[in-house]
Amino acid sequence: MKLLRDTWLVFQRQVLIMIRTPVWIAVGILQPLCYLLLFAPLLKSALATSGAHSYADAYRIYVPGLLSALALMGGLFTGFALLGELRAGIVERSRVTPVSRVALLLGRALREVVALLIQALLVTLLALPFGLTVRPLYLLLAFLLLGLTALMASSVSYGLALLVGGDAALGPVVNTIAQPLALLSGTLLPLALAPHWLRTAADWNPCYWAVEGMRALFAGDAGAPAVWRALALMAGLTALAVAWSARLFARRIR
Amino acid sequence: MIVTQGLRKSFATRGGRGTPVDAVRGIDLTVGPGEIFGVLGPNGAGKTTTLRMLATLVRPDGGEAVVAGADLRAEPATVRRRIGYVAQGGGTADAVTAREELVLQARMYGIGKAEAVARAGEAMEAFGLGEFGDRPCGTYSGGQRRRVDLALGVIHRPRLLFLDEPTVGLDPPSRAQVWEQIRRLRADGMTVLVSTHYLEEADGLCDRIGIVDHGRVVAEGTPEQLKKEIAGDAVGLVLRPGDRPRAEEVLRPLEWVSGVETAGGDGADDGNEGDGQPPELRLYVDDAPSALPQLLRVLQAAGVDPVLVQLRRPSLDDVFLARTGRPLDQD
Ligand SMILES: Nc1ncnc2c1ncn2[C@@H]1O[C@H](COP(=O)(O)OP(=O)(O)OP(=O)(O)O)[C@@H](O)[C@H]1O
Ligand SMILES: [Mg+2]
Numbered sequence: 001m002k003l004l005r006d007t008w009l010v011f012q013r014q015v016l017i018m019i020r021t022p023v024w025i026a027v028g029i030l031q032p033l034c035y036l037l038l039f040a041p042l043l044k045s046a047l048a049t050s051g052a053h054s055y056a057d058a059y060r061i062y063v064p065g066l067l068s069a070l071a072l073m074g075g076l077f078t079g080f081a082l083l084g085e086l087r088a089g090i091v092e093r094s095r096v097t098p099v100s101r102v103a104l105l106l107g108r109a110l111r112e113v114v115a116l117l118i119q120a121l122l123v124t125l126l127a128l129p130f131g132l133t134v135r136p137l138y139l140l141l142a143f144l145l146l147g148l149t150a151l152m153a154s155s156v157s158y159g160l161a162l163l164v165g166g167d168a169a170l171g172p173v174v175n176t177i178a179q180p181l182a183l184l185s186g187t188l189l190p191l192a193l194a195p196h197w198l199r200t201a202a203d204w205n206p207c208y209w210a211v212e213g214m215r216a217l218f219a220g221d222a223g224a225p226a227v228w229r230a231l232a233l234m235a236g237l238t239a240l241a242v243a244w245s246a247r248l249f250a251r252r253i254r
Numbered sequence: 255m256i257v258t259q260g261l262r263k264s265f266a267t268r269g270g271r272g273t274p275v276d277a278v279r280g281i282d283l284t285v286g287p288g289e290i291f292g293v294l295g296p297n298g299a300g301k302t303t304t305l306r307m308l309a310t311l312v313r314p315d316g317g318e319a320v321v322a323g324a325d326l327r328a329e330p331a332t333v334r335r336r337i338g339y340v341a342q343g344g345g346t347a348d349a350v351t352a353r354e355e356l357v358l359q360a361r362m363y364g365i366g367k368a369e370a371v372a373r374a375g376e377a378m379e380a381f382g383l384g385e386f387g388d389r390p391c392g393t394y395s396g397g398q399r400r401r402v403d404l405a406l407g408v409i410h411r412p413r414l415l416f417l418d419e420p421t422v423g424l425d426p427p428s429r430a431q432v433w434e435q436i437r438r439l440r441a442d443g444m445t446v447l448v449s450t451h452y453l454e455e456a457d458g459l460c461d462r463i464g465i466v467d468h469g470r471v472v473a474e475g476t477p478e479q480l481k482k483e484i485a486g487d488a489v490g491l492v493l494r495p496g497d498r499p500r501a502e503e504v505l506r507p508l509e510w511v512s513g514v515e516t517a518g519g520d521g522a523d524d525g526n527e528g529d530g531q532p533p534e535l536r537l538y539v540d541d542a543p544s545a546l547p548q549l550l551r552v553l554q555a556a557g558v559d560p561v562l563v564q565l566r567r568p569s570l571d572d573v574f575l576a577r578t579g580r581p582l583d584q585d
Contacts, residue, residue, distance in 0.1 A: 006362070009362060013358055016349075020350070020390070085347075088343075088347065089343045089345030090345050090346070093345035093406070096309050096310065096334060096337070096339040097359070097363050097410075098331060098363065099363075
């Protein structure tokens with residue numbers, strides 16, 4: 001099938017470029033590690049009110065949030081890479097070929113998803129010695145949720161990059177979207193600590209449900225309504241985001 | 255190979271405020287198979303926009319075009335399969351090698367993996383990329399990069415190739431190399447459309463050219479035809495003071511001489527005062543080398559002895575000047 005083949009082609013290329021940029025990889029690994037090793041210890045006391053009485057408890061609440069934040073933020077900021085490629089004429093070179101337009105988007109977004117999942121796996125593994133426990137099947141579901149979040153976020157980011165058109169403009173736009181979205185999702189601190197109005201606002205944020213779903217999975221509660229709600233919401237949202245962005249990709253000409 | 259009629263494109267300025275930019279106002283061109291056709295025009299004339307429209311990258315606002323046998327509006331996918339396009343700025347990723355780029359480009363045209371690898375190898379050979387083609391593209395010189403761009407543009411063996419300013423910024427030897435490659439492609443049966451703002455490129459490389467200014471074609475033909483339209487060769491006579499009326503009197507009736515007029519002495523057109531040089535009598539003849547002896551005989555018989563005879567074949571710059579009222583080279 002042409003779409004799959006083309007997506008694979010674009011994906012391979014993107015992975016190759018990523019591998020050839022070691023700095024990028026170093027940053028990608030160091031950043032989450034910092035959060036994990038330097039920030040998490042603070043949380044044990046902070047999370048005591050949420051029922052965290054040990055490091056294991058703190059990590060069980062904190063790690064799923066951190067992973068969600070990584071997927072969301074990492075995805076939302078990937079538009080800058082696309083802008084670079086647009087400027088270098090790389091996208092235009094693909095666009096004169098009969099290659100599938102959706103593949104140009106999907107191949108790039110999937111590279112982002114895979115990179116983020118590798119980061120996530122690394123964080124999870126490193127948290128294990130601190131007492132984090134999670135069932136493999138649940139972890140798989142959690143990673144599915146993460147993958148959807150990353151795919152959604154990077155599609156949105158590509159779309160924004162195409163709409164906005166320049167580094168100078170994309171930065172503020174992405175920040176304005178990412179900050180409230182992350183805060184209203186309770187990625188770093190659970191919103192259980194928040195006042196009522198904040199929780200009501202969060203109810204309307206699909207990313208909040210994604211994070212709640214992640215926490216339920218890490219808590220070993222796969223039956224919680226938050227899990228299926230998160231999966232359904234994210235699947236729908238991702239489909240919308242990909243469709244929107246792919247349409248822009250096919251139309252926007254730069 | 256290409257027929258266009260009234261191709262138009264205007265770009266909305268950002269935010270929709272202000273007047274839109276009319277990048278291309280109506281392009282009519284005919285490019286025959288096997289030609290190297292040049293689109294010559296100054297910066298901002300609309301060359302890139304025209305090429306991008308013909309290469310399906312920009313949707314025209316109006317007009318019709320048939321490109322490589324397919325209708326541009328109705329069958330862009332067919333057009334895309336039959337053409338190659340090399341953008342003004344190229345389009346290689348710094349971190350990968352030319353060989354990897356060539357394989358990817360072939361694969362994007364739907365070519366199988368083994369075949370793509372084979373073609374990349376052939377292209378490396380044909381375009382002389384062997385020395386550097388396995389190094390990352392980010393390390394290439396301008397000329398090397400251009401050769402890679404060219405190889406990428408034809409990896410799928412299109413019938414028609416669009417090259418947007420293929421030699422801009424190259425030193426003369428690199429430019430000559432690129433010209434050589436373009437001629438070789440034509441010899442293989444490819445039709446090539448190049449855009450350029452270099453007179454020598456239009457003149458020396460192209461079989462036919464279209465001169466574009468402010469988004470319109472102001473002249474189209476072979477470089478020779480266009481220059482001929484300027485009424486043959488230009489001869490400038492610098493005369494002794496007082497000789498001019500007598501010279502004009504004998505020259506005007508001659509039917510092989512046209513356009514006898516006074517011009518500034520610096521070789522510019524009339525009206526432009528020369529910088530201190532004596533004014534000259536400018537006239538046009540069909541073929542200066544054969545007309546010159548005759549001309550001198552006529553003048554001598556009339557007792558006029560020119561101080562200086564300047565001979566200049568009209569250049570495409572003269573053509574551009576005649577059609578637009580300003581010179582092309584205004585850098
Ligand atoms: N995407 C765009 N948005 C707005 N204006 C544009 C866009 N592309 C081109 N233009 C404008 O259209 C006009 C024609 O541009 P074009 O790039 O076709 O010129 P060109 O002949 O290729 O020039 P050059 O020799 O400098 O490459 C210019 O005034 C340019 O500013
Ligand atoms: Mg241009």
